[in-house]
Amino acid sequence: MGAEVVIEGLTKSFGRQTIWRDVTLTLPPGEVSVMLGPSGTGKSVFLKSMIGLLKPDRGKCVINGVDIVRCSEHKLYETRKLFGVLFQDGALFGSMNLYDNVAFPLREHTKKSETEIRRIVLEKLEMTGLAGADKKLPGEISGGMRKRAGLARALVLDPEIILVDEPDSGLDPVRTTYISQLFLDVNAQIDATFLIVTHNINLARTVPDNLGMLFRKELVMFGPREVLLTSEEPVVKQFLNGRMDGPIGMSEEKDSATIAAERAMFEAGHHAGGVEEVVGIPPQMQPAPGLPTRQGAIRRKDRVMKILHKLPDAAQEGIIASLSPEEQRRYGVYPRTTTPTWEQTVETQPVPSHHQGQLPTGEVARLPRSGRPEQGPGAR
Numbered sequence: 527m528g529a530e531v532v533i534e535g536l537t538k539s540f541g542r543q544t545i546w547r548d549v550t551l552t553l554p555p556g557e558v559s560v561m562l563g564p565s566g567t568g569k570s571v572f573l574k575s576m577i578g579l580l581k582p583d584r585g586k587c588v589i590n591g592v593d594i595v596r597c598s599e600h601k602l603y604e605t606r607k608l609f610g611v612l613f614q615d616g617a618l619f620g621s622m623n624l625y626d627n628v629a630f631p632l633r634e635h636t637k638k639s640e641t642e643i644r645r646i647v648l649e650k651l652e653m654t655g656l657a658g659a660d661k662k663l664p665g666e667i668s669g670g671m672r673k674r675a676g677l678a679r680a681l682v683l684d685p686e687i688i689l690v691d692e693p694d695s696g697l698d699p700v701r702t703t704y705i706s707q708l709f710l711d712v713n714a715q716i717d718a719t720f721l722i723v724t725h726n727i728n729l730a731r732t733v734p735d736n737l738g739m740l741f742r743k744e745l746v747m748f749g750p751r752e753v754l755l756t757s758e759e760p761v762v763k764q765f766l767n768g769r770m771d772g773p774i775g776m777s778e779e780k781d782s783a784t785i786a787a788e789r790a791m792f793e794a795g796h797h798a799g800g801v802e803e804v805v806g807i808p809p810q811m812q813p814a815p816g817l818p819t820r821q822g823a824i825r826r827k828d829r830v831m832k833i834l835h836k837l838p839d840a841a842q843e844g845i846i847a848s849l850s851p852e853e854q855r856r857y858g859v860y861p862r863t864t865t866p867t868w869e870q871t872v873e874t875q876p877v878p879s880h881h882q883g884q885l886p887t888g889e890v891a892r893l894p895r896s897g898r899p900e901q902g903p904g905a906r
């Protein structure tokens with residue numbers, strides 16, 4: 527199973543420029559999380575801080591009991607081995623063929639024989655759909671193949687955590703969906719914890735278990751996908767619909783006068799961009815047929831059902847609707863259209879439908895370690 531990553535109060539500045547402050551979230555083991563955010567909000571800085579390439583000013587990032595913000599160089603070196611990182615362009619060595627690129631971490635960091643290395647490299651190339659391409663140079667293959675080769679290389683040391691920086695950059699929408707499918711397929715096979723940073727709305731809507739968003743130097747929200755996908759938070763809605771109408775502006779943030787002037791323009795009929803307002807929760811992509819069931823998804827179901835009653839109403843409804851009738855019975859929850867029993871009614875707790883700011887990590891992003899899920903108080 528992948529490692530849990532617990533981030534608390536993480537703050538990063540360059541000189542007097544604060545990039546983000548007080549970021550607190552937990553990446554549950556083996557689950558796939560996506561971090562969204564407008565350009566320049568510090569998503570890449572966040573990834574680099576998680577692997578200790580950049581040093582945050584304050585806060586913690588704890589992996590298997592090691593706080594990588596404060597630990598010794600030796601511990602940091604050891605902890606980094608838990609990570610596989612896929613950079614935007616695959617970060618391949620241009621003069622090496624794919625085989626040597628993928629073999630590189632094994633030759634650098636292990637004492638494995640060339641026979642063993644060959645077995646691993648061919649396995650990872652096969653896993654990423656690159657069987658037979660081992661002799662190609664990075665310059666001879668497409669951008670999508672380069673990314674897959676970067677992923678193959680990220681996999682050779684059996685990572686517990688995989689970080690992916692803008693997998694869609696330079697890819698068309700179809701290739702972006704193929705690489706998204708690959709992430710879920712890999713996750714199903716190795717149960718690693720994934721964090722993907724992107725601005726790609728389709729990917730954010732259909733791939734992850736959890737979604738977060740950075741804006742105005744803060745984590746706006748982080749929680750189960752259904753929470754952001756049904757959020758009424760203006761910045762989240764604007765971003766997920768790719769519209770001009772909202773707090774995100776040309777460079778980053780608009781002042782209130784600009785928002786008001788633009789609002790008047792849109793109300794007078796000017797198109798705010800984006801497609802029709804996309805609402806609701808599209809089904810999550812699944813691993814390809816024949817692959818194992820994602821263990822992270824199974825654990826997530828129990829985790830989310832335990833915190834269901836603390837989530838906003840719309841997210842609760844989406845989660846309940848995504849369960850099969852058998853699962854609804856098992857968790858004791860029913861879609862709203864079903865008339866609630868008295869027991870279900872008395873368990874109902876008021877939940878704000880409009881969440882501002884980060885959801886409490888203790889309630890949203892932590893994985894319950896054991897025990898049966900509580901009866902679903904979200905039922906009504």
Ligand SMILES: Nc1ncnc2c1ncn2[C@@H]1O[C@H](COP(=O)(O)OP(=O)(O)OP(=O)(O)O)[C@@H](O)[C@H]1O
Nearest residue numbers: 540545563564565566567568569570571572692725
């Ligand atoms: N090493 C550095 N030194 C100084 N400033 C930096 C450094 N790295 C990043 N920054 C600044 O941090 C801010 C956030 O950059 P980052 O690349 O993390 O944003 P991003 O959200 O990933 O953007 P994009 O989506 O456009 O890739 C930018 O203003 C950038 O100039």
